[in-house]
Amino acid sequence: MSIVSIITPVYNASRFLEETAGCVSAQTLQDWEWILVDDKSEDNSREIMERLAKKDNRIKIFFLEKNLGSGPARNKAIQEAQGKYIAFLDSDDFWSPDKLQKHVDFMVENNAVFSHTSYGFTNEQGEVIRETYHVSDVPVTYSMLLKKTEISCLTAMYDQERIGKYFMPDLRRKQDYALWLSILKDGHPSIPLDEELAMYRQVSGSATNNKFKLIIKHLKFLMEVEKLSFFKSLYYSFHWGINGLKNIISKGRYTL
Known part of the structure; x- marks a missing residue:
């Protein structure tokens, strides 16, 4: 069993998927499994996924029979996940090479079951376009997250071994936000790690x-x-x- 299961929904992601794969393979913590679920893409994402899986047996791929949205795709990946920790990475975003190692170490040192990090912003070419989003210096609770969206999907990690699997509701928007709220509501605050370990790519059409x-x-x-x-x-x-x-x-x- 891997220590981290990386959850990635895929939909028409051929432009960035191989670059995202590069950031996963470059992680200093190599004890991971990467679960990609294709949401009925109309480009050649499937072929790229199959090629990646042939190169590395830690990469597990699944294909939905019809387009259901990123929430159901993530849920399929969570269902298949075997790692102690669940981490989220969308197909057009990327992490720093030491993201997993630093985040797992932080979770262990703080006895945390749920955590998130600071993150940066890039354009489609990977160029930094905004200042780092720094997380709060106190654990995030349910009422806090209702007032402020602080936990970004590509920075979140939870310990499924200790609190079980949490799934996203069947929503077209805010599925990840609803997932964080469900974990917080159950009394598991998210411990912030104020270090930029992830980069959110702002793609045209996602404004x-x-x-x-x-x-x-x-x-x-x-x-x-x-x-x-x-x-x-x-x-x-x-x-x-x-x-x-x-x-x-x-x-x-x-x-x-």
């Missing part, structure tokens, strides 16, 4: 929507998925929006 619409969507999410009252949802959505605007004003980044 954030109208900010007001995002706040309204967040309000609906809290009411419909988290089952909070309207007034509680309004309270948390107000703070969530304010925190996002603070990031825009102070550091020129948008993290809603």
